Each structure stands twice: as C-alpha cells, then as structure tokens.
Amino acid sequence: MSAFPRAADLGLIGCHVCKLVISADTPARVDVADELACPRCGSVLHRRKPYSYMRTWALMIAAFLLYIPANVLPIMRTASLNDIDDNTIISGVVELWVKGSPDLAIIVFTASIVVPVLKFLSLGTLLLSSQRGSGWARPQRAKLYRLVEFIGYWSMLDVFVVALLTALVRFGLLSLVEPLPGVIFFGLTVVLTMLASMSFDPRLIWDGRDSDD
Amino acid sequence: MGTTSSEALLICEHCDTVYRRRPLARGDVAQCACCHAVLERHHGLSVNVMLALVMTAMIVFVQANMWPIVTLGLNGQLSGATLWGTIIVMWQQQAQVVAVLAAGTLFFFPLLKMFLLGWLLWFGRLGRRAPGFVPMMVTLHYLQPWTMSEVFVLGALVAIVKAHLYFDVVADPGIYAYAALTLLITIFAGVDLRQLWELTPEGPA
Numbered sequence: 116m117s118a119f120p121r122a123a124d125l126g127l128i129g130c131h132v133c134k135l136v137i138s139a140d141t142p143a144r145v146d147v148a149d150e151l152a153c154p155r156c157g158s159v160l161h162r163r164k165p166y167s168y169m170r171t172w173a174l175m176i177a178a179f180l181l182y183i184p185a186n187v188l189p190i191m192r193t194a195s196l197n198d199i200d201d202n203t204i205i206s207g208v209v210e211l212w213v214k215g216s217p218d219l220a221i222i223v224f225t226a227s228i229v230v231p232v233l234k235f236l237s238l239g240t241l242l243l244s245s246q247r248g249s250g251w252a253r254p255q256r257a258k259l260y261r262l263v264e265f266i267g268y269w270s271m272l273d274v275f276v277v278a279l280l281t282a283l284v285r286f287g288l289l290s291l292v293e294p295l296p297g298v299i300f301f302g303l304t305v306v307l308t309m310l311a312s313m314s315f316d317p318r319l320i321w322d323g324r325d326s327d328d
Numbered sequence: 329m330g331t332t333s334s335e336a337l338l339i340c341e342h343c344d345t346v347y348r349r350r351p352l353a354r355g356d357v358a359q360c361a362c363c364h365a366v367l368e369r370h371h372g373l374s375v376n377v378m379l380a381l382v383m384t385a386m387i388v389f390v391q392a393n394m395w396p397i398v399t400l401g402l403n404g405q406l407s408g409a410t411l412w413g414t415i416i417v418m419w420q421q422q423a424q425v426v427a428v429l430a431a432g433t434l435f436f437f438p439l440l441k442m443f444l445l446g447w448l449l450w451f452g453r454l455g456r457r458a459p460g461f462v463p464m465m466v467t468l469h470y471l472q473p474w475t476m477s478e479v480f481v482l483g484a485l486v487a488i489v490k491a492h493l494y495f496d497v498v499a500d501p502g503i504y505a506y507a508a509l510t511l512l513i514t515i516f517a518g519v520d521l522r523q524l525w526e527l528t529p530e531g532p533a
C-alpha cells in the first residue's frame with residue numbers, strides 16, 4: 116500500500132465544493148439529517164461520493180441502453196433535389212471520409228464512437244477493479260479516469276452538427292435537413308455518460324478491499 | 329475556528345492524499361505524488377485582469393449570439409443560422425431534448441458563469457464578499473462541467489464541410505466571435521475557485 120498520508124486515516128475531510136479541509140475537531144455544522152456540513156459553503160460532507168458504485172453502474176447502463184438506438188436509428192435526414200437520405204452516426208462518418216474529408220471524418224468518428232465506447236470500457240474497468248479492491252495499475256487507472264472526465268463532453272459534437280445543419284440548410288423545398296430520433300438518444304447518452312463519470316469516486320481506486328462506504 | 333490551520337492543508341480529490349500547501353511561484357503546478365493529478369496551479373492573473381477578461385467575454389458573447397454562426401449561399405440565396413435560430417428550429421423539429429441541451433450548455437450556463445464570476449470579482453476587487461457569495465460560489469462549482477462552447481465551434485466547422493458535401497453550397501464561417509469567446513472562456517475556466525474563497529475574509533456577507 117502507499118505510504119502517503121490519507122485524509123480518511125487522519126480524520127480529515129475535504130469539502131468537494133469549496134475544497135476546505137475540515138479536521139475532526141473543527142466544529143462543522145450539523146445538518147438536520149445528522150449529516151456533517153461544510154462550515155464555509157454549507158455543502159454536505161462525504162468521505163467518498165455517496166453510493167458511488169451504484170450510481171455509476173446505473174447511469175452507465177442507462178447510457179449504454181440509449182447508445183444502442185443512438186447508433187441504430189438515423190440521426191439526420193438530408194433531402195435534396197433528387198434524393199432523400201437518412202444518416203446514422205456511422206454513415207455520416209463514412210460519407211465524410213468518402214467524399215473527401217478524411218480528417219474531419221476522423222474527428223467525428225473519435226467524438227461520436229471512440230469517446231463513448233472508451234468511456235463505457237474505462238468506467239466498466241474502473242468499477243470492476245475498484246469493487247474488487249484491486250491494487251493493479253493504480254496510477255494508470257487514476258490517469259484513465261482523468262482522461263475520461265476530460266474528453267467526455269466532446270461527444271456532443273455530432274448533436275451540434277445536426278442542429279446547425281438543420282437550422283442552416285433551408286432553401287425552400289429544394290434542400291432540407293431534419294433531425295431524426297437517433298440524435299435525441301445520442302444527446303441523452305452523452306449527458307448520462309458525463310453524469311456517470313462524475314458519480315464515480317476516483318479515491319475508490321486507492322481504497323482497500325474493506326473501505327468502500 | 330480551525331479554518332486557518334486547515335487552509336494550510338490540501339487534499340488530493342483523486343486519491344485522498346493530504347499535503348501541506350506550499351506557496352506557488354509563477355507557472356508552478358503542484359502535482360499529487362501518489363496519483364499525479366494536478367493539485368493546484370499558480371494563477372498569474374490578478375483579480376483586475378480576470379474581471380477585465382470576464383467583461384470582454386460578455387461583450388463578445390452578445391456579438392457571438394447576434395451574428396449568424398454560419399452562412400450558406402445557394403444560387404444567390406443566403407441562409408444563416410444564429411445560436412437561437414438553431415435552438416428554435418430544433419424545438420420545432422421535434423428535437424426538444426437537443427434544443428434544451430443546446431440552450432443550456434451554449435447559452436444559459438456560459439452566461440450565468442460569466443455573470444456570477446463578474447459579480448464576485450467586482451466585489452473581490454474591493455476586498456469584499458459579494459452579496460450572495462456562498463450560493464453563487466456553490467453554483468459556479470456545479471456549473472463548471474456543463475459549458476460546451478468549444479465543442480460547438482468544432483461542430484460549426486464540421487457543419488460547414490458537411491453542408492458543402494451534401495448540397496454543394498458555399499459556407500462562410502461567422503464563427504470568429506464564437507472562437508474568440510471560446511478562447512476567453514478557456515482562460516477563465518481554469519480559474520481555481522479556491523482562490524476566490526480565500527481572497528476575501530469570511531464574515532457577514
């Protein structure tokens with residue numbers, strides 16, 4: 116185990132909102148429900164994010180369930196003079212690639228496919244390994260969590276692209292872009308994965324087998 | 329209160345390791361020795377500079393929302409989309425969820441962030457805690473991950489290319505104001521709220 120002094124062992128607790136460090140003998144305000152509250156900002160204090168495993172699992176599974184229709188259903192309909200075309204996330208990427216914008220195709224592919232899938236895999240790995248109290252590759256797992264937190268919201272890219280195209284391409288009946296239900300599922304997926312990674316407490320990576328509260 | 333002594337301590341939020349705080353010199357970044365997360369950065373920006381940045385961002389924000397983000401030209405016809413135009417169209421096209429997401433992450437949350445920071449810094453400059461200091465600081469904390477202007481800028485670039493591919497139209501980016509805004513937001517998004525908590529003494533707000 117690490118030789119670093121940990122707040123939980125020293126009887127210290129940090130406020131997750133204002134970062135104030137409160138020691139056991141500091142008179143923290145006591146809230147109605149017998150919970151400690153931060154004397155500086157009034158937020159309820161927790162040693163670990165409450166129900167971290169349960170919340171993260173629930174949000175992640177919900178996000179995954181929505182990610183299926185987000186990929187299967189078309190996200191956008193483009194209608195021009197002679198054809199009507201329903202695009203899924205994947206077909207949009209392929210079209211960008213084929214029609215001569217491979218660099219943007221890679222960006223969209225990364226934001227819409229790689230990032231969400233990476234998020235599911237990473238959070239799943241973090242949850243399983245931490246729940247087992249595994250000591251395996253802790254620094255790398257900590258880094259993985261920070262990566263997931265940092266890149267998560269870029270997945271919203273395709274949602275904004277569909278929205279902008281819908282608003283832009285309105286030339287009478289000649290050409291038209293319409294959003295299709297896939298984009299709604301995708302937007303919700305992104306929000307849920309963000310909430311999932313926020314619910315995970317990275318300190319659990321460093322906790323032993325018996326200290327997950 | 330034991331707060332004076334505990335302000336000398338720092339807990340890594342990623343692994344729970346406790347540190348004694350050291351004063352940081354310009355450009356310094358304190359990193360956790362256990363999990364390598366960033367603990368604290370030195371901020372070279374004074375309160376006055378921060379306030380100036382926030383006010384500039386507000387002006388740019390107004391412009392970014394007035395001008396079309398992208399303009400399309402097809403056979404002499406012009407079509408432009410503003411942020412609110414986009415939000416309204418999404419609402420009308422049965423994609424209300426997207427409309428709400430866009431309105432929140434691209435308009436209301438960034439706006440609220442700027443107003444709160446501006447207000448707090450204005451009073452902080454005078455060495456005072458602004459009225460409503462505590463609830464505003466708490467709101468800022470929860471607002472932090474939910475502004476997405478930078479994603480929107482990239483989205484506009486992709487939309488321009490796609491419009492060209494699908495419809496053979498000429499697209500002009502009006503995205504400059506937005507790009508500038510994003511840059512400004514990025515600068516003050518990194519502000520450590522901890523500094524604002526410590527800048528002004530506690531007391532009757």
Ligand SMILES: [Zn+2]
Pocket residue numbers: 340341342343344345360361362363364365
């Ligand atoms: Zn750490």
